[in-house]
Amino acid sequence: MPIALWALTLGAFGIGTTEFVIMGILPEVAADLGVSIPTAGHLISGYALGVVIGAPLLAVAGSRLPRKTFLLALLGLFAGANALSAVAPGHEALLATRVLAGLPHGAFLGIGSVVAADMVAGHRRGQAVARVLLGLTLANVAGVPLGSLMGQELGWRWAFAGVAVIGAVAAVVLRSALPEQPRPAPVPVRREVGVFARPQVLLAFAVVVFGFGGSFAAYSYISPVLTGVTGYGSTGVALMLGLYGVGTTVGAVAGGRLADAAPMPTLYLFTGALAASLGLFAFTAGSPVLAPIAVLLIGATGFVAVTSLQTTILEKAKEAPGLAAAGIHSAFNIANALGALLGGAAISAGLGLTSPALVGAALSAVGLGLALLLGLSERRAAPARRTAVAPVPEEFADEVPEPVAA
Incomplete structure (x- = not known):
């Protein structure tokens, strides 16, 4: 290279x-x-x-x-x-x-x-x-x-x-x-921007914001949780952050293969698994043994879902690949901002250092609901696409009227 x-x-x-x-x-x-x-x-x-x-x-x-x-x-x-x-x-x-x-x-x-x-x-x-x-x-x-x-x-x-x-x-x-x-x-910018008015594209971005926003709600405050609840020192926090990175790497590799095979089922399964992993972390953060397992699962499940979402968005907005790629980064960082703000609000409300993980579980659950809605809209649109391109059977070919000039 x-x-x-x-x-x-x-x-x-x-x-x-x-x-x-x-x-x-x-x-x-x-x-x-x-x-x-x-x-x-x-x-x-x-x-x-x-x-x-x-x-x-x-x-x-x-x-x-x-x-x-x-x-x-x-x-x-x-x-x-x-x-x-x-x-x-x-x-x-x-x-x-x-x-x-x-x-x-x-x-x-x-x-x-x-x-x-x-x-x-x-x-x-x-x-x-x-x-x-x-x-x-x-x-x-x-x-x-x-x-x-x-x-x-x-x-x-x-x-x-x-x-x-x-x-x-x-x-x-x-x-x-x-x-x-x-x-x-x-680049004809106006034509590319028009792609983002499609309901399925907007739904896919909403899944990013809420589904992955759940991961950021917990990860944004992981250091005070690991020091104040789990009891780790600075070295332990660094190791846990590295463990999260290992999880994201495994998720990115596995997510690519799963997204190629079945993007929507992968999105459903791992968005739900992310919500469950965040809930698990909220209840195991006090355990030096169980907390690392939850951190690893949050990184892995989140990045499997991310890969499926990227594949889905680029497919739905394939006429505008440049802005679609930029839009994906924007959506992920809206998720970042939303998760950090809501997680911080939960701490400020006196709900405790582990409350951002519960906020994250709720956000990812909303993301799962939006993903299911996206899949439903896909299934409803599929028959219309098949009808639009369906060939005329040969035995009825003679009965098809000639096109009439406007």
Whole structure:
């Protein structure tokens, strides 16, 4: 694989790390800035807001720039925003830099995947795209645990400084290794946007927001739960975050195969399994033995469902692949913001540190209901599609009237 492809992977690794590392250092950030844990949780929602805004807007704006120039600009924005996070003087300033850091997230992953596919032979395009997205998976396995451990032992600012260095290194390597890219052809934006008015596409995005929002409700506050309820220290929290990453990796691999075989049944089964895993974590968080099992299950079941959802959305919006990919990232980060806000509200209401897991179970249960509704609409639409393309039997061919001119 070309060196430039590894630079894209490194960029995705940094993006995945900065998105989730805050969850491992939330108590340290809250204590240092003098705010409550639910208030510090707004930093998670702030990053998600940046992704929601930046993914579609920058994807459209970037269509007018050479792809290499655009990718380097995105990495520069990413590295600079994380460097500002490392020196933010207070909660409000840190919140602003988190929003700024989220802006390039979706556009970099979307355009980076397109560039990666163009760098290799046709039969290796899928592997190239998977290599870029591997950076996100590795971030959950290694980047988030190591960044959390660094933030807990050396200070939370070092975690963001480390991510800024990753972004800068990725930009330097990409600038030297990636050949100049042609300016992409103009995209009829209005036609693509029209795809998102389809009820099935909107339903699929709603499943993302509620189904995966349940996972974020619990994961956003996993560090205070593991320290305050389970009784783990900083090393134990880092190991549990790594275990969650292992679960997401297993889920992503298994989800690809299951989604190819039966996307909708896979979506039903594992959205329901995610709700059950979140409920399990709420009742086993006090056990150092059972809590890791629940954390592993949350990561695995959630990412199996995610893969099926991505397949479904891209199929329903196949006329608009660029905006569909950006829309998926926006939907996931709306889920991120929704889960963090509702989980923090439950803690603020005095329901306890494990209450976000119960909130998450409820959100995922709503997601399951929406998934079933999506499947029902699919079954109702299928007969109409078959009727529209049904051939005329030969024995009745002579009885079909000639078309009448308008």
